[in-house]
Amino acid sequence: MLTMAPMYSEKVLEHFRNPRNMGEIEDPDGVGDVGNPVCGDLMRITLKIDDETEIITDIKFKTFGCGAAIASSSAVTELVKGNTILEALEVSNKTVIEELGGLPPVKVHCSLLAEQGIAAAIKDYYERRPDKQIPPQVQEKIRKLDRLDPHEMPG
Numbered sequence: 001m002l003t004m005a006p007m008y009s010e011k012v013l014e015h016f017r018n019p020r021n022m023g024e025i026e027d028p029d030g031v032g033d034v035g036n037p038v039c040g041d042l043m044r045i046t047l048k049i050d051d052e053t054e055i056i057t058d059i060k061f062k063t064f065g066c067g068a069a070i071a072s073s074s075a076v077t078e079l080v081k082g083n084t085i086l087e088a089l090e091v092s093n094k095t096v097i098e099e100l101g102g103l104p105p106v107k108v109h110c111s112l113l114a115e116q117g118i119a120a121a122i123k124d125y126y127e128r129r130p131d132k133q134i135p136p137q138v139q140e141k142i143r144k145l146d147r148l149d150p151h152e153m154p155g
């Protein structure tokens, strides 16, 4: 039996058709590889970060996944580019959903990949710079995301 396709906002469709910042930064300062074990979708976030100001000066994504995951990746790159690391950590999957004008409930988990990808890339940045102290906000965010069980996420 055929079922109705989920309804997407214009903004989701627009990001999906014209994704921003797609690709991979050469010689990145941080790389975040994340995936959803339930649907099998994968996302790689690469970052350039100014060591002095800790501003994210460039960001790119590569996503092997559904349209909502691609739109979420594109939206999150626009949201965090130019932010400091601590500002970027404030961006949650809810921020991404708002930016996209909503996502169907079965697609909420796709926006979570974007939040996880940013957090993983920031963590990687600190791991590459042992001279820097990893801020407690980064550890807290990673702990929060690790506690989420993707099997219990909607969709």
Ligand code: FES
Pocket: 036, 039, 040, 041, 065, 066, 067, 068, 069, 107, 109, 110, 113
């Ligand atoms: S990220 Fe898996 S279905 Fe969208």
